[in-house]
Structures are given as C-alpha cells and as structure tokens.
Amino acid sequence: MSGTLVWGRAVARRGAFSRLDPRTRLALLLVLLVGIPSLPGLPVVLALALASPLASRALGMPAGFTRGMLRLALIPLLFTVAANCLYGPGSGLLPSPGLHGLRSGLLHSLHFWLTWFLFSLFWATTSPDELLRSMRGSGQTAPGPMQDFRLTVELALRFAPLVGEEAERLVLAQTSRGVEWGGNVARRAGQGVGLIVPLVTSSLRRAEALADTLVARGYGSGPATRAHEYRWPWREGLIPAGAAGALALLSRLR
Numbered sequence: 084m085s086g087t088l089v090w091g092r093a094v095a096r097r098g099a100f101s102r103l104d105p106r107t108r109l110a111l112l113l114v115l116l117v118g119i120p121s122l123p124g125l126p127v128v129l130a131l132a133l134a135s136p137l138a139s140r141a142l143g144m145p146a147g148f149t150r151g152m153l154r155l156a157l158i159p160l161l162f163t164v165a166a167n168c169l170y171g172p173g174s175g176l177l178p179s180p181g182l183h184g185l186r187s188g189l190l191h192s193l194h195f196w197l198t199w200f201l202f203s204l205f206w207a208t209t210s211p212d213e214l215l216r217s218m219r220g221s222g223q224t225a226p227g228p229m230q231d232f233r234l235t236v237e238l239a240l241r242f243a244p245l246v247g248e249e250a251e252r253l254v255l256a257q258t259s260r261g262v263e264w265g266g267n268v269a270r271r272a273g274q275g276v277g278l279i280v281p282l283v284t285s286s287l288r289r290a291e292a293l294a295d296t297l298v299a300r301g302y303g304s305g306p307a308t309r310a311h312e313y314r315w316p317w318r319e320g321l322i323p324a325g326a327a328g329a330l331a332l333l334s335r336l337r
Contacts, residue, residue: 095208096143105217107319118330128193164188211240
C-alpha cells in the first residue's frame with residue numbers, strides 16, 4: 084500500500100485499456116513479465132524504462148503514480164546496482180568493482196523496475212474480484228465444491244483492501260486522539276496489538292454480515308447467476324500475441 088496505490092482497488096481512470104477483458108490484461112501482463120527479463124540490450128531496456136511515465140499517463144494513472152512506485156522500489160534498485168558493481172563476473176571473496184559489473188547491475192535493476200512497474204500497473208487497472216469473476220465464467224456447470232472454493236478465494240482477495248482501509252481509519256482515529264506512532268520495537272509491537280484487536284473484531288462482524296447476506300440471497304439453493312457475463316472476444320487475443328512478437332523482435336536488437 085502506498086499513497087497512490089492500494090492493492091485490490093483499481094485507481095486508473097476508465098479508458099481503452101480498462102475496457103479490455105480482464106483475462107486479456109492478465110495475458111498481456113504474463114507475456115511482458117516473461118519477455119522483458121529476456122531483453123539483453125541495455126539501450127533497449129533503458130528506453131523502455133524511460134517510457135514508463137508515458138505509459139502511466141496513457142493508462143490514466145493518478146498524478147505521482149510512477150514517482151510513488153519508484154520510491155518504493157528505490158532500495159532494491161540501488162542494492163542490485165551496488166551488488167553487481169562490487170561483485171561482478173570474475174570477482175572472488177573481495178569486491179572487484181568494474182565497468183562490466185556496473186553495466187550488469189544497471190541491466191538487472193532496469194529489468195526489476197520494469198517488472199515491478201508492470202505488475203503495479205496491472206493491479207492499478209484491474210481489481211482482484213473483477214479478475215476472478217471473469218476467470219470463473221458462468222459457473223453454472225461447475226460442481227458445488229468448486230463454486231464454494233472460488234467464492235472463498237474471491238472473498239479473501241476482496242477483504243484484503245477492506246482490512247487495509249479499516250487499519251488506516253483506526254490509525255487516523257488514534258492519531259486524532261493524541262497517539263504518537265513510532266518508537267522502539269516494544270512500543271511499536273504494543274501499538275500493533277492495539278490495532279489487531281479491533282481489526283479482528285470488525286472482520287468477524289463483517290464476515291457474519293456477509294454470511295447472512297449469502298443466506299438471504301439463496302446461495303447454494305440453485306444454479307448460480309451472474310449480473311454480468313464476461314465473454315472474451317477473440318480479437319483481444321491479438322494484443323498479447325502482438326506484444327510477444329514485439330518483444331521477440333526487440334530481443335534481437337543489441
């Protein structure tokens with residue numbers, strides 16, 4: 084969770100990419116996650132990394148989205164560059180800095196940044212419950228245990244951002260009452276316990292209300308119906324296929 088992205092809640096403005104089927108977005112993400120680390124050329128990877136702010140704006144991300152993601156990934160990026168620079172190819176127990184290690188560190192750090200950025204873009208445009216609803220299809224032919232398992236996974240993923248939002252409200256409420264956060268390990272542990280108890284209580288109440296809602300709506304008493312049926316247009320399959328072809332072409336560039 085950051086100031087610009089809450090996992091489980093899509094924050095991007097509606098656009099052409101957000102209107103794609105969630106399965107198309109997932110297939111495109113998998114193609115990019117597999118293909119980008121295989122790009123060997125540093126100029127190509129650097130150009131893609133520099134284009135990440137443009138991609139963020141084109142997909143309707145909030146202001147400061149790329150900056151926030153970069154701030155979260157800054158320490159792993161710097162560690163990757165430093166480790167490869169000090170312990171590059173041919174080094175032993177002692178550090179052996181060199182330009183070859185620096186180049187390798189830059190390449191690996193840019194690969195990490197693109198992977199992290201793409202993953203963040205996906206969850207900023209696709210909520211988990213939307214993705215799971217599209218992947219389960221109509222659900223009318225699935226056996227009862229499978230439907231229960233799918234519902235359990237959906238509810239678990241959907242509750243994650245709700246618990247995070249509840250924790251934020253509790254922190255703000257306690258801060259307004261004069262609670263000062265931080266300090267040594269024992270103090271932070273005590274503050275964490277003070278948050279866990281009301282979080283568990285509110286989660287149990289929410290679960291009981293959800294169970295009553297399922298009973299009131301007749302869950303399990305007949306075939307499942309959907310308010311919206313997701314149909315994957317075959318034309319959208321050309322998008323991840325085109326991305327795979329473009330990555331294969333870029334991988335040949337040095």
